[in-house]
Amino acid sequence: MELSKRVQSIKPSATLSINARAKELKASGVEIINFGVGEPDFPTPHHVKEAAIKAIKDNFTRYTPVGGIPELKNAIIEQFKRDYGESYEPGEIIVSCGGKHCIYNLAQAILNDDDEVIIPAPYWVSYPDIIRLAGGRSVIVHTKEEDGFKLRPEKLEEAITPRTRLLILNSPSNPTGSVYSRKELEDLADVIIKHRIYVLTDDIYNKIIFEGTSWVSILHANPEVKEFTFVLNGVSKTYSMTGWRIGYMAGPDPIISACTKIQSQSTSNPNSIAQMAAVAALNGPQDDVERMVNAFAKRREYFLRRLEELKHVTFYPPQGAFYIFPNFSAYYGKKYNGQVILNSLDLTSYLMEEAKIALVPGSAFGDDRCLRFSYATSMKTIEKGIDKLEAALSMLL
Ligand code: GLU
DSSP states (O other): OOOOOOHTTTOOOOHHHHHHHHHHHHHTTTOOOOOOOOOOOOOOHHHHHHHHHHHHHHTSSSOOOTOOOHHHHHHHHHHHHHHHOOOOGGGGGEEEESHHHHHHHHHHOOOOOEEEEEESSSOHHHOOOOOHTOOOEEEEEEOOGGGGGGHHHHHHHHHHOTEEEEEEEESSTTTTTOOOHHHHHHHHHHHHHHHHHHEEOOOTTTOBBBOOOOOHHHHHGGGGGGEEEEEESSSSTTTTTTGGGEEEEEHHHHHHHHHHHHHHTTTTTHHHHHHHHHHHHHSOOOHHHHHHHHHHHHHHHHHHHHHHHTOOOOOOOOBBBTTEBBGGGGGOEEEETTOOOSHHHHHHHHHHHHHHHHHEEEEGGGGEEEBBEEEOOOOHHHHHHHHHHHHHHHTOO
8 A cells, every 4th residue: 555645755753763763772682872862861750750650640641622721821930931031821821732743833834835834954854754744844044063053144044935934943843952142133133024924933951051152032032923923842851741642732722722632533632630740740850850950050060071071073162952062074985894984874873883872964954064963861871871972982983
């Protein structure tokens, strides 16, 4: 049987495939250093797990409103008031099965065939495929390392056509860890308002920010952009709750209602127990978040120090999230056992074979010169992993 053109036009998620492969190898007894997937290695905070257990015991196990329970919507509204200084109504919020699902709903709600979505590269691997599944076209705008991998307003303006519907911004960025400044966002907001395009601000990493950097959103930069803006967040990264699958999004009511209609015909409500857990995460004590961010900061420092010692590698120091996206292109063209390493995929395959390190090739993020490291893993693993990386690189001639 032939599969649909739609499914044939997309790739599986590179991050999830690499994670699955690393786990498979580990299960078969191979010692793998997993710098692949971006998922905090800490347990979900205790009080969050207790809230989920209570939800089960209270039989909170039936269908809920499709777009999320009122308690969770209220907790999100409060969080958005604190984080953005903006007020949202419950009808302007949707809770979905993870942040990815919110983006999927949005793409399905606003895109017609061949409508364009501007995505600055490097980008998170799933954006282009989610757009394609909705019939849209991704317009990739490449950014430069010397601009901190950030989209410049003139580049945005150049990319806009009458078919442009949406721009996706992600700060801190996966994979680069770049964080936009207020001025940079003000300039982008001017272009968005002038051309009346929507913007999705994917703020999933906004609590993971390192010393010396302050996080601002496009809504802080210019509140007038609110009528064009969808704000995306979730509990996965901040509270180490990747498996619970709770993401949420705020934006103009008619489109959020359309997203809710789509969700009513696909997944229905997100898991009732996970929604209760998310209420506890958002409303409860935040000290676990601080502990996790401090741990990421230490790992980041160590990682940067070790990368600086690698002769042929350059990188932009990340200011947030838990990724580093160094440029390894100096190794392309080198040989090992007669095999030439041509690109990021070849180099990640080599490092997997030789050093048993799992990494995601830069090509999956729209920049073939780089490899993505997630340092959401223990310091011991990082130390061992970089030792192995160093040894494997030195074998390339
Ligand atoms: N967002 C994380 C990553 O980039 C988790 C996996 C995914 O859904 O991509 O590794």
